[in-house]
Amino acid sequence: MNLEGFLACPSCDVLFDISTLEDGESAHCSRCGHFLSTYRADATQRVIAYTSSALMLLALACSYPFMSFKASGLESVMTLPQTALNLWHYGMPGLAFLVAAFIIFIPALVLVLMLALNVALLFERDCDWLRPVGRLIYWLQNWSMVEVFFIGVLVSLVKIGHMATVIMGLSFWAYALFSLFFVLSLAGLDRAQYWQRIEALQS
Ligand SMILES: [Zn+2]
Secondary structure (H helix, E strand, O other): OOOOOEEEOOOOOOEEEOOOOOOOOEEEOOOOOOEEEEOOOOHHHHHHHHHHHHHHHHHHHHHOEEEEEEEOOEEEEEEHHHHHHHHHHOOOHHHHHHHHHHHHHHHHHHHHHHHHHHHHHHOOOOOOOHHHHHHHHHHHHHHOOHHHHHHHHHHHHHHHOOOOEEEEOHHHHHHHHHHHHHHHHHHHOOHHHHHHHHHHHHO
């Protein structure tokens, strides 16, 4: 039996043919309702646009002041890399390393890998690294905490707002947009569709 185009429901193992999906259609398991896949004809172009925008916004976010605080005539300016560097200076190198990894380096690596994978798929280049890179992207995205960090910043703003005047810098808005594009990039990367495309390219 040729199982090309078939996908087993991750929840109850029923087999479904997802190769007949039309542009913009989603498939759910008819037995348990588990989401299976969404097909978009322009998925690679979309993900390339989202990932390249996200990378540029991250570069902007790392280059300009994130926030400045004014209290009792004193002003201090903080950049995004300083959020991690300050932890280092306060004697918490492990935590500094994790913060930098979760909010800057892992998201940047995920984006670069997604960009490479999508460019290869767009030009139908059969490269040996497609499968390992695909697996690495899905594993690494669990370790990126872009949205968690940004929500944490918003919550802490409410507290700091009572003690000092807080001015959001260019980097803050760039990181907000970066978070949005990062989420859009991951949302565009439909696991079932990508594995099928990689398999089709390598068969
Ligand atoms: Zn199911």
